[in-house]
Amino acid sequence: MKGLAVLGCLALAATSAGSKPKPGPYDMALAPGPAAPSARGTARLVFADSPFGVAATADGRLRFDIRVTADALPDPATLGAYHTYVAWEVSSDLSDWRRLGTISNGVSTVGVAERNKFLFIITAEADSAPAVHAGPVVLHGTSPSGWLQQFLSHPLFRGAPG
Amino acid sequence: MIRRPLLAFVVIFAAAGALAAQDPGMAGMSMGPDSSDMMPIPMPRGMIMLPGLVGLAPPVAPFLPGAGVDPSTVPLARPSVIVPLKNGDTLDLTAGLLRRTIRDRTFVMYGFNGQVPGPLIKVAQNATITVRFHNRLDLPSTVHWHGVRLDNRSDGVPGVTQDPVPPGGDFTYTVHFPDAGIYWYHPHVREDIEQAMGLYGNVMVASPDTAYYSPADRDVALMLSDLLIHADTLIPFGKEAPDFVLMGRVGNVALVNGEPDYQLTVHRGEVVRFFLTDVASARTWNLSIPGVPLKVLASDVGRFEREEMVPSVILAPAERYVVAAEFDRPGRYPIINAVQAIDHYRGEFDAQVDTLGWVTVDSTPAFPDYTAAFKVLRANPAVSAEIAKYRQYFDRPPDKRITLTVATSALPLPTVQFMSVDTAYFHPIEWTDGMPEMNWLSTAKEVRWILRDDSTGAENEAIDWHVPQGSVVKLRIFNDPHSFHPMQHPIHLHGQRMLVVSRNGVPTRDLVWKDTVLIPVGSTVDVLIDASNPGAWMLHCHIAEHLGSGMMMTLHVDPSGGS
Numbered sequence: 255m256k257g258l259a260v261l262g263c264l265a266l267a268a269t270s271a272g273s274k275p276k277p278g279p280y281d282m283a284l285a286p287g288p289a290a291p292s293a294r295g296t297a298r299l300v301f302a303d304s305p306f307g308v309a310a311t312a313d314g315r316l317r318f319d320i321r322v323t324a325d326a327l328p329d330p331a332t333l334g335a336y337h338t339y340v341a342w343e344v345s346s347d348l349s350d351w352r353r354l355g356t357i358s359n360g361v362s363t364v365g366v367a368e369r370n371k372f373l374f375i376i377t378a379e380a381d382s383a384p385a386v387h388a389g390p391v392v393l394h395g396t397s398p399s400g401w402l403q404q405f406l407s408h409p410l411f412r413g414a415p416g
Numbered sequence: 417m418i419r420r421p422l423l424a425f426v427v428i429f430a431a432a433g434a435l436a437a438q439d440p441g442m443a444g445m446s447m448g449p450d451s452s453d454m455m456p457i458p459m460p461r462g463m464i465m466l467p468g469l470v471g472l473a474p475p476v477a478p479f480l481p482g483a484g485v486d487p488s489t490v491p492l493a494r495p496s497v498i499v500p501l502k503n504g505d506t507l508d509l510t511a512g513l514l515r516r517t518i519r520d521r522t523f524v525m526y527g528f529n530g531q532v533p534g535p536l537i538k539v540a541q542n543a544t545i546t547v548r549f550h551n552r553l554d555l556p557s558t559v560h561w562h563g564v565r566l567d568n569r570s571d572g573v574p575g576v577t578q579d580p581v582p583p584g585g586d587f588t589y590t591v592h593f594p595d596a597g598i599y600w601y602h603p604h605v606r607e608d609i610e611q612a613m614g615l616y617g618n619v620m621v622a623s624p625d626t627a628y629y630s631p632a633d634r635d636v637a638l639m640l641s642d643l644l645i646h647a648d649t650l651i652p653f654g655k656e657a658p659d660f661v662l663m664g665r666v667g668n669v670a671l672v673n674g675e676p677d678y679q680l681t682v683h684r685g686e687v688v689r690f691f692l693t694d695v696a697s698a699r700t701w702n703l704s705i706p707g708v709p710l711k712v713l714a715s716d717v718g719r720f721e722r723e724e725m726v727p728s729v730i731l732a733p734a735e736r737y738v739v740a741a742e743f744d745r746p747g748r749y750p751i752i753n754a755v756q757a758i759d760h761y762r763g764e765f766d767a768q769v770d771t772l773g774w775v776t777v778d779s780t781p782a783f784p785d786y787t788a789a790f791k792v793l794r795a796n797p798a799v800s801a802e803i804a805k806y807r808q809y810f811d812r813p814p815d816k817r818i819t820l821t822v823a824t825s826a827l828p829l830p831t832v833q834f835m836s837v838d839t840a841y842f843h844p845i846e847w848t849d850g851m852p853e854m855n856w857l858s859t860a861k862e863v864r865w866i867l868r869d870d871s872t873g874a875e876n877e878a879i880d881w882h883v884p885q886g887s888v889v890k891l892r893i894f895n896d897p898h899s900f901h902p903m904q905h906p907i908h909l910h911g912q913r914m915l916v917v918s919r920n921g922v923p924t925r926d927l928v929w930k931d932t933v934l935i936p937v938g939s940t941v942d943v944l945i946d947a948s949n950p951g952a953w954m955l956h957c958h959i960a961e962h963l964g965s966g967m968m969m970t971l972h973v974d975p976s977g978g979s
Contacts, residue, residue: 278638301919305726306730306934309731311728312728316726370765403763405837
């Protein structure tokens with residue numbers, strides 16, 4: 255549970271520290287995890303291939319490939335018995351991890367992410383297709399939709415039932 | 417029944433002046449008694465009203481069709497009739513009042529030739545027809561032939577190609593159809609009222625190639641729209657200017673061919689070719705038929721290079737898609753619109769599903785049996801070969817650039833406060849209107865949607881672009897995500913065709929000729945315009961209220977040898 259709480263805090267920090275790139279509907283700032291404090295990265299959502307120009311699931315969730323630009327990721331072997339970095343689309347409560355692909359320093363594209371809101375987490379792993387995440391977090395961020403905040407106390411809603 | 421909201425508006429407006437003046441943030445707004453039952457705007461399911469806006473009303477007089485007319489004297493609407501026309505034929509097309517019953521409530525609305533949708537015109541490719549338009553509305557009007565590369569004089573744009581046709585007036589259009597596919601016609605005056613009230617119809621243009629599309633047992637045209645209804649009334653429109661201008665008017669009753677409960681019966685194993693047109697003012701649809709495979713064949717101005725299977729069909733205002741569906745088992749299948757609405761109050765997405773109609777599949781086997789052909793994804797080499805001539809232009813720098821943005825003034829202070837923080841995130845596609853009261857209060861008096869020429873700074877109708885006939889123009893469109901109210905825009909170009917060559921730098925894999933392109937929030941889309949048709953052609957957002965607030969410009973295609 256402690257690990258989950260740390261991840262949650264890290265993701266929140268990545269969101270609030272996201273002055274570059276400017277928060278928009280497609281950009282994610284990635285923050286380093288404690289195992290790779292020098293790592294840097296950004297990610298951009300790119301609509302998955304679709305004849306309609308925008309891509310969506312049948313229930314209306316938008317579908318994106320994620321173009322990751324990473325820098326200063328250490329050799330995964332320096333972190334333990336790991337050989338690669340794997341990107342995950344993770345539910346906000348950290349209960350569901352979906353593997354999107356592998357990344358390395360430079361530009362990598364993984365996908366397809368389909369959640370309305372998700373955490374984007376990159377871990378060091380022993381192989382490129384692990385069933386579950388097992389290694390340390392090296393970069394993490396929050397989908398731009400994480401900026402969708404509740405307005406319970408905004409003047410527009412004042413007096414509304416909670 | 418149309419008098420009740422009028423009375424509510426009168427009460428609101430009568431109470432307005434002094435109260436509005438008390439709050440500088442309410443400039444231009446009318447303010448009524450603090451009673452939520454005065455607010456006639458229905459909320460989406462599960463979402464709450466905005467206490468901060470209760471009692472306000474937009475600064476426009478209410479308008480509904482047929483004011484002062486005894487509804488019992490207005491004819492009942494009839495379903496659309498197929499009208500096959502040959503080259504040289506003439507059609508009389510009359511826009512007039514009619515009565516429609518929707519969910520047991522009867523409204524006075526509009527229609528062409530007493531029908532909703534208007535007559536389904538079927539013509540052969542390269543046919544030319546004459547349409548004698550008769551305006552019997554209580555508003556000026558015109559007819560625009562959407563997507564058709566026709567003679568500029570018949571494009572139906574007031575102030576550009578003709579004067580508006582006054583009530584009681586007439587106008588004759590000559591319409592030539594150079595391209596096969598599905599097109600539509602609608603007014604180009606106060607679309608937010610006239611189109612929304614039922615003035616729309618399809619034109620199906622048949623290729624001489626009988627194998628133009630992959631085979632199907634039948635063709636079905638579906639025109640998708642919506643209506644905003646509260647209790648037993650239509651929500652009135654702004655008389656002097658459109659209301660609901662921030663987002664466009666998103667209805668709470670979805671309609672297929674003007675009906676809220678569309679029904680179709682087919683045989684087991686039938687392949688149905690649906691010709692889909694989004695005629696709603698603002699709604700982008702995500703259509704599917706659960707359990708039924710869908711194959712997309714074509715879009716606005718012709719076929720895709722390659723057919724594709726799709727889980728759903730995403731359709732923005734004015735776009736068309738031709739989609740084949742295979743009904744291989746008996747049963748009842750809903751046609752649904754499934755989207756993720758945004759609940760601003762709770763800061764969450766909210767799955768919403770509307771059932772638009774039903775397809776009943778009986779047990780009689782279809783004949784011929786096209787199910788095997790349905791499973792084949794055809795390539796269309798003729799389409800690719802024609803597009804190949806344009807590939808040399810794909811990677812060159814843009815010739816023209818426009819930015820999509822918005823300017824506002826005198827909106828209610830709570831709206832301004834809310835938007836300043838809400839825009840921290842905006843969804844690339846807003847499927848629904850989660851803030852209908854706030855949207856309602858925004859009229860074309862306070863909100864001006866903008867096409868801005870990046871090179872000159874000129875905006876909307878001040879943009880003066882001239883290109884020579886026969887040129888190929890690369891246009892880059894950027895939808896500013898940091899404006900006061902970023903949202904998607906379906907951008908339509910009259911009288912030409914265009915290719916969407918890339919989105920956000922990613923090349924389009926499967927090309928198709930378009931006349932309307934959806935630009936999501938924050939997106940940069942490069943289109944290649946085949947400027948082959950001389951004349952003055954509008955380029956505008958096809959959200960009716962955005963157009964009505966000024967989001968339009970004119971592209972002049974100068975005849976060969978022109979400046």
